[in-house]
Each structure stands twice: as structure tokens, then as C-alpha cells.
Amino acid sequence: MKQHDLHALLDQAHQYANDYIDHIDQRPVYPDAEALEALNDFEQAMPQEGTDPAEALALLHRSGSPATVAQTGGRYFGFVNGGIHPPALAAKWLADTWDQNAALRVMSPVNAKLEDLCERWLVDLFNLPKDSAAGFVSGTSMSLMCGIAAGRNQILQRQDWDVVSQGLFGAPEVKVVLGEQAHGAVFKALSILGLGKDRVSLAPCDDQGRIIPAELPELDEYTLLILSAGNVNSGSFDPMQELCDRGRTANAWIHVDGAFGLWAAASPTTYPLYQGAELADSWSVDAHKTLNSPYDSGVILCKDRSALINALQATGAYLEFSEHRDGMLYTPEMSRRARAIELWMVLNTMGKKGVAELIDQLCQRAKQFANGLEKVGFRILNEVDFNQVLVACENDRLTEATLSAIQKSGECWCGGSKWRGESVIRISVCSYATTEEDVERSVGGFVEARNLYKC
Ligand SMILES: *Cc1c(COP(=O)(O)O)cnc(C)c1O
Numbered sequence: 001m002k003q004h005d006l007h008a009l010l011d012q013a014h015q016y017a018n019d020y021i022d023h024i025d026q027r028p029v030y031p032d033a034e035a036l037e038a039l040n041d042f043e044q045a046m047p048q049e050g051t052d053p054a055e056a057l058a059l060l061h062r063s064g065s066p067a068t069v070a071q072t073g074g075r076y077f078g079f080v081n082g083g084i085h086p087p088a089l090a091a092k093w094l095a096d097t098w099d100q101n102a103a104l105r106v107m108s109p110v111n112a113k114l115e116d117l118c119e120r121w122l123v124d125l126f127n128l129p130k131d132s133a134a135g136f137v138s139g140t141s142m143s144l145m146c147g148i149a150a151g152r153n154q155i156l157q158r159q160d161w162d163v164v165s166q167g168l169f170g171a172p173e174v175k176v177v178l179g180e181q182a183h184g185a186v187f188k189a190l191s192i193l194g195l196g197k198d199r200v201s202l203a204p205c206d207d208q209g210r211i212i213p214a215e216l217p218e219l220d221e222y223t224l225l226i227l228s229a230g231n232v233n234s235g236s237f238d239p240m241q242e243l244c245d246r247g248r249t250a251n252a253w254i255h256v257d258g259a260f261g262l263w264a265a266a267s268p269t270t271y272p273l274y275q276g277a278e279l280a281d282s283w284s285v286d287a288h289k290t291l292n293s294p295y296d297s298g299v300i301l302c303k304d305r306s307a308l309i310n311a312l313q314a315t316g317a318y319l320e321f322s323e324h325r326d327g328m329l330y331t332p333e334m335s336r337r338a339r340a341i342e343l344w345m346v347l348n349t350m351g352k353k354g355v356a357e358l359i360d361q362l363c364q365r366a367k368q369f370a371n372g373l374e375k376v377g378f379r380i381l382n383e384v385d386f387n388q389v390l391v392a393c394e395n396d397r398l399t400e401a402t403l404s405a406i407q408k409s410g411e412c413w414c415g416g417s418k419w420r421g422e423s424v425i426r427i428s429v430c431s432y433a434t435t436e437e438d439v440e441r442s443v444g445g446f447v448e449a450r451n452l453y454k455c
Helices: 003-023 033-042 053-067 086-098 109-125 140-157 184-192 240-250 262-266 305-311 340-375 396-409 436-454
Strands: 133-137 175-179 201-203 223-228 253-257 282-286 298-302 388-392 415-419 422-428
Touching: 003 053, 033 053, 086 340, 109 133, 109 298, 109 340, 133 140, 133 305, 140 184, 140 223, 140 253, 140 282, 140 298, 140 305, 223 240, 240 253, 262 282, 262 340, 298 305, 340 388, 340 436, 388 415, 396 415, 396 422, 396 436
Parallel strands: 175 201, 175 223, 223 253, 253 282
Antiparallel strands: 133 298, 282 298, 388 422, 415 422
């Protein structure tokens, strides 16, 4: 492709992007039936001759843009998704043009430099031990695997068992303790890593989903203790200080799943929820959720740098390691997107104050949502200390019908879940873009949806 053709194509993409941005608040949050039907426009056998790029791009915008979920607008509250901080989008465009491979410093000095900085800044932001290491991975699922693998290997090393060379056959047992409400991704990581998802010791949780310290199974130095900083339904935090103190005293390996909640550390208002988590050995956090960095962006943080590197063994005669930090030593992948570039942009343009304000804003909007819904007769089932709200009507049937009507309305979008046996509508306020007006309008959307079934 000639240079001027590339410029023209990028200009075309730029126009479509602006068009998308300009209309995000006027369109339904979830694509309507017509938009979904139009996805058939993509249906064809793989062309023998390549399609003209301008034409393919036009199709992508014409039939693709309307079939997106409008999660960059202010009224998407599904799962725990997060929006996209505008400066990070701009940085991503530039970085995409660079197409850097983040595996080795020699492959991308600029990415390596920004990984160094992000590592230092995050260690500081989360108040972690000074030499803690960071690996930049696709998300918390991968980050959990890294942290749990590091813990598993260290625990077995204490018993002179080298997992890297000997594997797990015949190895001593590793005791795994976690809350009965731990996220599915934790169980997935345990099963992939050969620790089994059903042979764990589950700690009973209270009505908010927090581990009850008095009922914590016994810990010792052969125990992997996995704590949750942010329950995926209620947003509650395990009592960090007490549990981390207990884990430290027992010399267990403590891993904290803080996919969206670890950011509580950034604001003085929410720091008390996080306090104590600094004492853990490893931490998982997503930049693509609460922080609003673009997908995909997760981080593994580990107090013992060599434990992480050891668990993610990388060898190959052609690998050219620099004297400094090479990204691939801290991640399972080799070739990898240079996601630290956008992360750096978010942290740099928000600053510590901006990150704190973002966290406070999300929490305030969640409280506003809960208060607004309570006033019009919905029940709020959780203590709204962070960004999650669990909502129910008088009975499961009405809750489920209301949720379905909300999802169809296009006014806003929420997912559903089960909470203590009851059907709930699950709200996650996760985007910088959500304004007070968005929350007000969404409360109105809830009322209208419920009215469809009440009369
Ligand atoms: C989202 C989430 C995960 C999984 O993270 P991904 O980035 O989606 O892989 C794990 N734990 C918690 C608490 C989460 O919210």
C-alpha cells in the first residue's frame, strides 16, 4: 500500500471514530434488533481476491459500529467492564501505528522504558515493598495464574521440591485457602496449575461475601492464601489487615485478587478497604476495569522478583536479554502487545490525584444509583462501599422480568446474578464517562422497565 493510500485509510478510520464518539449517547446502549440483523452484511465466504480496504472499513463502520455495546458511553453498567480514558485512546492509536512487540527490550526500547516506569509507579501507588516486580499481562485471569504459580513454586521450594524441573508428580501437597465467594477466575487458575479447584479449603463468608476471620482454616508455611479485594458481585473486600497479618505470621504465601478493587489504594476515602493488602506476596489487578485503560491490560505484582521470574521460566538460545528488565521474564507470553504504553498514558495524565478522583467518582455514582433506586422502591442487597450495587424487586420473577426489560430498553445495560440464593440486577459503575445525569436517567429506566410488568 502506498503512503498516501495509508493516510487516506487512516483518515477514513478517524472520521468513523469521530462519528462513533459523537453519537454514543444518542444510540441504544445495547444494539437493537435492526443492528443485530445487519450483522448478516458480514456473511460471505472468505473472498478469493482481497476486498478494497476502504470498502471493508466502510462496512465495518456501517454494520459494525451499530452492533457494538455502547460501553464507552455513560450508561453501561454490565459485568465490571470499565470505559476508555480518552488520552489512553489517543496513545493507543499512536502505539498501534508503532506495532511494537513487548517481549524484549531489544524489540522495543520505548515500551521497555514505559514498563519500567509503570512498574515503579504502581508499586508506589499500591504502597508495596520497594523492589516488587510487575508483569504486564492480558488481564487478571492471566495475572492470577502468574501469582499463584509463583506462590506454588515457592511453597514447594521450601520443601526442596523444584516444580520447574520436577513438575508436580510426587510433590508434597500445597494447602490452598480461599473464600467461598472467590472469583471463578481463581478456581480456573488453580485447576490449570494442577492445584485442583475442588480440593481447596473454603473459608465461610459473611452476608457481604467477605471471609469471616474467625472461621479461616488454619494456615502454615505450606499454605497459599488467596484473598479478594473486591467481590465481583457486592464489591466487598475481605478483611485485609486481619487476614494478611494472620498469613504473614504463619508465613503463608498471600495472593490478593484485586482485579477492580486494588485501585481502592489510590484514594484516601477507600484506602481503609485496601489497608493490610500491602503485606501480601503477590497481587492481581486490571488496568482495563476501574482505571479505564483500554483492553486488554492486567498486571501481576510480586514482592519477590525472582520468584515470579522463576515461575515464568523462559529460555532459548536466540533470546537476547538486556541488563535491564525484559518484559517477557515477567509474563507467560513472548510476543505481546505493548500495553504499558497506554497504561503509562493513563497514569501520567491522571496523576495520583486524578486516579483518586476517578475512584471517588465511581463510588459516589454507585451510592447515588443505590439511593435513587431505593427511593423508588427497589431493594439494595449490598453495602455500597465501592462501585457495585445489587438490586432486587419484590420477588425473583419481577426482578428477572425487570432486568430483561432494562436490557431491551437501550436506556442502560446491567447484567444479572444470583446473590445469596436470590436473583439480582447487578450494577457496576466502572467508567469515568458516567455522569450524575446518566445515573438519574438510568434510575428512570429501571422504573419504566418495572412498570411494564407491574401493571
Ligand atoms: C474481572 C475479574 C477477574 C478476571 O479478570 P480478567 O481481566 O477478566 O481476566 C478476576 N477476578 C475478579 C475479582 C474480577 O473482577
